[in-house]
Amino acid sequence: MIPTPDLSHLSRKDYDDVYEPAEDTFVLLDALEQEAPKLKSLNPAVCLEIGSGSGCVSAFLSRVLEPLVVLHLCTDINPIAARCTVSTGLQNKVSLNAMISDLASPLSFRLHGKVDVILFNPPYVPTWSEEADEAQERHGIAGSWAGGLSGMEVTDRFLKTVDQLLSPQGVFYLVAIKENNVPELRSGMQSRFQLQSEIVLQRRAGREHLYTIKFFR
Template identity: 55%
Template sequence: MLPTPDLSHLSKEDLMNVYEPAEDTFILLDALENDASSLQDMKPLICLEIGSGSGCVSAFLSSILGPRSALYLCTDINQHAAACTVRTGAQNNVDLSSVVADLGTPFIDRLRSSVDILLFNPPYVPTDMGEAEFAQSSRNIQSSWAGGTDGMSVTNNLLFSVPTLLSKTGRFYLVAVEPNNVQRILHWMLEQYQLVGQVALKRRAGRELLYVLRFERQCL
């Protein structure tokens, strides 16, 4: 079992502004570790995490693939999170390049069909749309969990760009919860973009039923 990345450098003040790794983070780490062998076989060159928060997930991915075997890119709408991601990379001996940005916007054109591993643990908690819109505009820790109607307002915005970013053999990992309607997500990605999805891991954490969905391009 691979260790969780070292986050001892994060202060109490950091964790007041940046989402602290929790069960949704750990299920994504476990899904990646379960797929470690096949991920290594892919020999990915470009990895992109959307909403990197503390940087824990990308640092963990680097422990699977090797810190110098791929380019590790991260985005977060929260400038505190972007800074913490860089520091987490340094703490764990990997260069995590972090950009303050809304989803994958800066990379849509320059990384078209180039991202081999795409990761997103979105703000998935169902809230009213006003709360979700305020959270995104505030660009603070609230933006890491307020998900709007069905918890899907931010996720839906990213799903449109996944087919553009993903390489021919790329994989997309998405964290979701039961109210997000997992089967609808799987069906929509297949129907609209010929991306085949499956439940890579499912786990109950308190009142939440957490999922990690894994998507790949349909083989023709």
């Protein structure tokens, strides 16, 4: 069993501004652990996490892929999250390259067709669109969860770019909840981009029915 990364350097004050790992984070970690042999066999060179928050997921992925040497890129719209991601990398002796960015926008040209593993645990909670827009503009903690209509407004913007980013053998792991309409999400990726998908893990956690979905060519 691969241990959860050490986050003891982060304080309650950090979690006022940055998403504290929770059940949705763990449904992604557990899916990655389950997928470890397949992920290693891809021999990935570039991994990209969108919305890295504390950095817990990318630090874990780096352990999953050991001893492979992989470039880990992490983006977050929240500057404090980007700082926490870097410190989590240092604390766990893994190299995480964090940048403050909206989704993968500054990277999309250079990384065209080059990303082997993409991860995104997005803000997936259904809210009014205005609430999600405001959270995106403020770059604070509400941006961790406010997802707009069907909880899909931020995710949908990213889904449009996944096909361009993925390398020929690349895989994309996305966290979703039932309210995001998982069947529609999957069939949309198939019909628009010919990306196949599979539910790697699903689990109930309180009121949420959580999924980790894998997309691939």
